[in-house]
Each structure stands twice: as structure tokens, then as C-alpha cells.
Amino acid sequence: xKMSIGQTIEMIYLDKAGKITQRKxxxxxxxxxxxxxxxxTTGAPRVFLIASILSWRxxxxxxxxx
Numbered sequence: 015x016k017m018s019i020g021q022t023i024e025m026i027y028l029d030k031a032g033k034i035t036q037r038k039x040x041x042x043x044x045x046x047x048x049x050x051x052x053x054x055t056t057g058a059p060r061v062f063l064i065a066s067i068l069s070w071r072x073x074x075x076x077x078x079x080x
Contacts, residue, residue: 015072017041022054025070027062038073 017023024038039051039060049062 017044017049017070019043022073023070024073025062026068028066028068034068 022040038054041051043050047064053060
């Protein structure tokens with residue numbers, strides 16, 4: 015499975031301090047081993063190191079609800 019721009023994923027991430035977090039992000043760009051994304055929990059722009067992603071899965075989007 016491959017990540018792509020515009021995709022929403024849920025991931026388990028190991029940060030610089032060694033803390034493991036679970037995040038839901040929308041991917042804005044992928045380059046040089048980094049993912050530029052919007053954290054959907056905080057709404058903040060973030061950069062994640064691909065090497066620090068322990069696990070990830072695509073989020074099933076329900077755009078046509080109603």
C-alpha cells in the first residue's frame with residue numbers, strides 16, 4: 015500500500031522525544047523522506063518523518079453521507 019497526496023491516513027508515530035502517538039492526518043506533500051500534512055485532531059500543519067511512522071492505514075472517507 016502506498017501513501018498519496020490528498021489521502022487521509024491514521025498512523026502510529028514515534029516522535030523525537032520517543033513518545034508514541036496516534037494521529038489522523040491529511041497528506042499535503044511527500045518529499046525527501048518527509049510527509050507534509052494537516053493534523054486532523056488539531057488542524058495544525060505538521061511534518062512527519064516517514065522513517066518514524068510505525069504503522070499506518072488509509073481512513074475510509076464518507077464524502078457522500080446524507
